[in-house]
Amino acid sequence: MGFRGMSPKQMARMMKKMGIEQKDLEGVKEVIIRFADKEWVISNPQVTAIKQSGAETYQVGGSKTERVLSGTSPTSETRIVEEALAPEIEIPMEDAALVASQTGVDLETAKQALKETEGDLAAAILKLRR
Template sequence: MFGGGGGMNPRKMKQMMKQMGIDVSELDAEEVVIRTADEELVFSDVQVTRMDAQGQETYQVVGEPESRPAGTGTAGAVEAGDDGADEADDDGIPQDDVELVAMRAGASEDAAREALEAADGDLAAAVARLE
């Protein structure tokens, strides 16, 4: 169809895509997780490319995934039907905040929750307290 396009100069290809209104950029992704009903596909050593064509964003993920049973993610088990989004425990700290602080500080969720409680829910102060 394009006749010999396989050997096209990448710079020339980028110029052509820009002329057609297609913007391509690389994302500095550390990890990509794809959750299905049965499993989680975790890409740790991953290359992610974002392509924006006329307002429609498309992401390309390249790498070898590790397959895990659903609900066994690194941030803790998720019960069926519960995505963990913004649910606060008895202490009023949203689970998403606990997971974020734990991930950023490299700490356990219990330690992250204690730091958030001590910092009155301030995410940055909780991370700083744990580092």
């Protein structure tokens, strides 16, 4: 069973009515995020695409490698530092959808409030209503 006694089918219908679609992307080999001076390469990522109100958001988890980009000098060496992504509280999509529907905020704002309240639904709703 899903959230609060709902079956996965019921949850999918509720999210569809709210205009939220979620899809796990299969076969993704790596994700690269480029900055002015470095790039993050996330290997073997778990990527979820979330569509809401015409906007698409991607949630990425995996092992991060940081590469410092070299300047124009061919003698510059590229330094690679490996680190695991900081563990993050897993916020179920159902919880974020419920908080968003109860407070009128977007899904990302609801997820952030849930993270700040360590997943406490009531506290997140109260926080957003203030």
